[in-house]
Amino acid sequence: MINTRMRHTCAVFALLVVSGCGAPMTGTPLPGEMDVRTLDVGQYSTEPLDSYEEFQHSVRxxxxxxxxxxxxxxxxxxxxxxxxxxxxxxxxxxxxxxxxxxxxxxxxxxxxxxxxxxxxxxxxxxxxxxxxxxxxxxxxxxxxxxxxxxxxxxxxxxxxxxxxxxxxxxxxxxxxxxxxxxxxxxxxxxxxxxxxxxxxxxxxxxxxxxxxxxxxxxxxxxxxxxxxxxxxxxxxxxxxxxxxEQALRLDLDPEGIIRRVLNPGKLAVPDPGGLAAYELQGFLHFQTDRIASKILYADSERFVFSDAYSPTTNSYTKGVAQSFGKGTDRFLQGAILIRTRGIDSAKALWLAILDAPDAKQAPSNVPDSKCTELPTDKYVKDWVCAVRYRSYVGYVWSTQLQDAQQRAAAQYAVLANSQ
Missing domain, CATH: 3.40.1000 (Protein Transport Mog1p; Chain A)
Incomplete structure (x- = not known):
């Protein structure tokens, strides 16, 4: 069974519909770019995953x-x-x-x-x-x-x-x-x-x-x-x-993209919904309206999850997955990073996603960022933020607006520090 304390039992995160003491920071800003060390990232790491964690091969x-x-x-x-x-x-x-x-x-x-x-x-x-x-x-x-x-x-x-x-x-x-x-x-x-x-x-x-x-x-x-x-x-x-044996020897990040996603848990342990990279076909399995998603993300090449979705879904009838019907559950504090075909594709995607963002909710001083409140139940509020850096677009979300903003700033900084 899924641990409902970790997520909303009713949350189905359709990106295209919504389409949501500081740690030391290193890195040097490139010419023409802002100094990400000035951003409010809370306690989140701003360095790529492989700079502080090494992937270990295992059967799991x-x-x-x-x-x-x-x-x-x-x-x-x-x-x-x-x-x-x-x-x-x-x-x-x-x-x-x-x-x-x-x-x-x-x-x-x-x-x-x-x-x-x-x-x-x-x-x-x-x-x-x-x-x-x-x-x-x-x-x-x-x-x-x-x-x-x-x-x-x-x-x-x-x-x-x-x-x-x-x-x-x-x-x-x-x-x-x-x-x-x-x-x-x-x-x-x-x-x-x-x-x-x-x-x-x-x-x-x-x-x-x-x-x-x-x-x-x-x-x-x-x-x-x-x-x-x-x-x-x-x-x-x-x-x-x-x-x-070949499965045992698979590498976590052969394309160097998983290292760029915000990883609050600082874990290098792969999981289909928690830490994984997909092509568009794989990504669509986790979306609600797959035709609309396929159109929206047509110019995207890779999709990375970090503590994003539960890869196991409750059924209406116990033990019968033929009774699927609730969609894919979203964890409370995840992230998704998308690598598009180029800067222009990233700009177009960033403009298309998130419904009616509130300019006042955008994280302070983070270029190409926006946030909006997710439609959820009356007991819990969710916010999602989106950032763009070069050919990458990232989603982060949280139950606290400030936390979502800090996550967005940290995701931007990770991307800037991953060059």
Missing amino acids: SGTALAISRLANHVVTGNDIDAKLRYGTGVQQLAKPEDVKNVLAEQSVPVAARNKMLFGFASGSSDFRPEPFVEVPSDSTLTTVAVMQFPDSQSADRAATEFEETDFSVSPDQNERVQLAKYPMAHSHWRPGTPTIGSVVAHGSYVVSTFISTSQPVLADLTALIEKVYAAQLPMLDTLAPLSA
Whole structure:
């Protein structure tokens, strides 16, 4: 379960809709730039991560990095059908036990026996998720989970066993379904219900899909499953699978971008929602309106999280990720850094984000910065600030305006000190 004390239980952070004793500072301002040592940054560090913390390889870190890498090659709903534009949540599959969040709990031994390495799941819907509002029964929901196994043989076995295990939960009610375009897939449904489940092995990967629609029409359900595979399988062809040793040796920051994000905890421990870098495809999984986000961030190359999102989403029905519907939860005091294609792209993005910023709330003396209050519940207030430095745009947020302003100033300073 997610620790609700760390975040708002109802917070879904859609950037495009909102579109939110001083430590010693070092560094020398470049010609034509301000001296960031004069900014009010509170107690936040203004130096890049690698100047004070060294990344340590471990199984846990390698798995987290592998999951973020995989997310860049997992479909979102709008890749399947334009109406499935809304994100309803994500799940990281860091160990076999996590499979129970996307499949029947009886599938956990299957994942363990076949040595599942890691996986990532993403939910989509044609209904925009709202806090504490269950998805209407006439909505279309999809959950796509991709898992990597050591080789194609173990993936084939796992796919077959996943199907047999899930089918045997209600063998007297389930009915097997053959997909015309993907005869190698294992699928079944329960006649009279508007849902279908399917699983297929593809090289070292296994793709599991669950579809829920408004009407129990098998032709519509199978057509949507086939759309999932048509979009997902080619994506996996572009991603070489990793061995356990290769995952262990993955580097935290090969492009030198994670070092530039504000990191209040000063941690170099990767996590899919806490400290990670994504391409646009991976970033979209964490957004609410994925089509609008894809348009807004079209000229952006990399997205870095620092204590930003929970990569595990509560379901409406316990243990059934097919019931995704609350969106991706945002941690209370995170940061996101975006590297765009160039200075002009950064300027355009910075101008487009944040709705009606209050000029009086902008952090003092921080160039290209603005802040606004987030729409939240009546008990908690949130502020988000955005800063721009060269080709980078950063978001920071907090429950205190002054704290958000200090975070924005610190993010600007980190960027200036990272050259």
